[in-house]
Amino acid sequence: MTVTVASSAAISRPAGLRIAFVAPARYPIREPYAGGLEAFCHTMVKALRFEGHHVDLFAAKGSDGHCAELELPGVNWGAHPEEASDTGYPPGEREREDRAFVRLRRLLVRRGYDVVHNNSLNPWIFPSEHSPDHLPMITTLHTPVIDDLQRVIARAGAEAGEFAAVSHATAGQWRTPRPIQVIPNGVNVAEWTPGPGGTAAVWFGRLVPEKGPHLAIDACRLLGVPLFLAGRKGDHAYFEAEIAPRLRGGNIRWLGELSHAALRSLVGACAVTVVTPRWEEPFGLVAFESMACGTPVAAFARGGLGELLAGAPARLAEPDDVMSLARAIHAAMHVRRDRVREWVVANHSLVQTARRYTQLYQEAIVT
Structure with missing residues (x-):
């Protein structure tokens, strides 16, 4: 119960x-x-x-x-x-x-x-x-x-x-x-404040298999959208097998682990945050931090993340489906940033x- x-x-x-x-x-x-x-x-x-x-x-x-x-x-x-x-x-x-x-x-x-x-x-x-x-x-x-x-x-x-x-x-x-x-x-909405947006996508968090950043890379490549990755290697074998090869060529950059101030600045200066859980994500804090910056979210509808973003000004994709994720990224980039910020302040x-x-x-x- x-x-x-x-x-x-x-x-x-x-x-x-x-x-x-x-x-x-x-x-x-x-x-x-x-x-x-x-x-x-x-x-x-x-x-x-x-x-x-x-x-x-x-x-x-x-x-x-x-x-x-x-x-x-x-x-x-x-x-x-x-x-x-x-x-x-x-x-x-x-x-x-x-x-x-x-x-x-x-x-x-x-x-x-x-x-x-x-x-x-x-x-x-x-x-x-x-x-x-x-x-x-x-x-x-x-x-x-x-x-x-x-x-x-x-x-x-x-x-x-x-x-x-x-x-x-x-x-x-x-x-x-x-x-x-x-x-x-x-989310501390006094620290995660509205940013100007931009043209690139961002993925941030732990680079581990269950977070699926390689799928964010694949979806952004399909769209021709530049992608910044920010976060630490949580699994060295996964990084070398799935992330490092995808960093060669194209507009994909791994920035490593950033200070929180630098991360907030980066997220606020992007057009969309991509969230790609491959497990039953309990919450997905990065999505809500992004929304506090006014940056819309495109995410796999999985676990608590899908539950909590239902009805939010976010765009959800079928889990593990790169084409569906690409469509969600494209749609999220057109969501009004002020609506995104207002929703997270009111709810989280x-x-x-x-x-x-x-x-x-x-x-x-x-x-």
């Missing part, structure tokens, strides 16, 4: 809460962001602090404004960085992360926070024989089902706490002891998201 929380207009503004905000352990929470989940964590912590809450961020070493008393370890690929991925672990690293989460949970219990907001993907943040004590916790589900996490949630029962998900599509994949509140992510601002989570925190405290 899933339900959507009340609109932000109906949410009261309580006195500040003491919140422990737990980020995923793999990458530091800082700009330039490793991905949308890291961006969500950083911007949400800032928004919650702006709303008057005391927020301690627990994250990987090197994060911005985190609690240094207990740092999550990250993943050390040692002498083999070319083997790095966003999902795997070299020998011993997963065990090191698990031990850190056991220590973290014990610390959170001792400190007695009003609420713990868990955004990690590690099962040891939930009750176990190593840390069985109760925590007033809400967990945001940012991904499709992760089997070991699902098993731990089922075993913990009501002690697993409250749950939120970034879309109905994502919520529907999980089984939780309590109803899942659907709270879409928000960061302030709205922070206030919806505040309501859920209150529910977790009294449960």
Whole structure:
């Protein structure tokens, strides 16, 4: 069962809460962001602090404004960085992360926070024989089902706490002891501001197979539209097999990983953003960041992204269909930029998201 929380207009503004905000352990929470989940964590912590809450961020070493008393370890690929991925672990690293989460949970219990907001993907943040004590916790589900996490949630029962998900599509994949509140992510519309537009397309994010940037290249080539790619190599083998060969010749440029300011400037100066998930995309933050700049979106209608863009001033394509994507890109380039910006401000601002989570925190405290 899933339900959507009340609109932000109906949410009261309580006195500040003491919140422990737990980020995923793999990458530091800082700009330039490793991905949308890291961006969500950083911007949400800032928004919650702006709303008057005391927020301690627990994250990987090197994060911005985190609690240094207990740092999550990250993943050390040692002498083999070319083997790095966003999902795997070299020998011993997963065990090191698990031990850190056991220590973290014990610390959170001792400190007695009003609420713990868990955004990690590690099962040891939930009750176990190593840390069985109760925590007033809400967990945001940012991904499709992760089997070991699902098993731990089922075993913990009501002690697993409250749950939120970034879309109905994502919520529907999980089984939780309590109803899942659907709270879409928000964009800092004060930072992602309208740009002048341009003639080129842009694709930005992690260059990994499930994000499908090679299909964006193919569609733009069909149209003869220049394309900028911005983002880090999240999978070296995929980049060398699918991206590097497509960069030879034509108007396709990979700009690497940009600062957030440079990325915002780039997106605002483009005619369209292409979003090409090849998995059941839980949310797709890049689409909403682009729209905050007034830059229209052409995207595969897949997962939460297709759900949340239905009815938006965006253009959707059949998943994995390059011809359909090319048509969507062409159509999106003619959408009025002011309508695009107005829609995302009205529906997906960061302030709205922070206030919806505040309501859920209150529910977790009294449960």
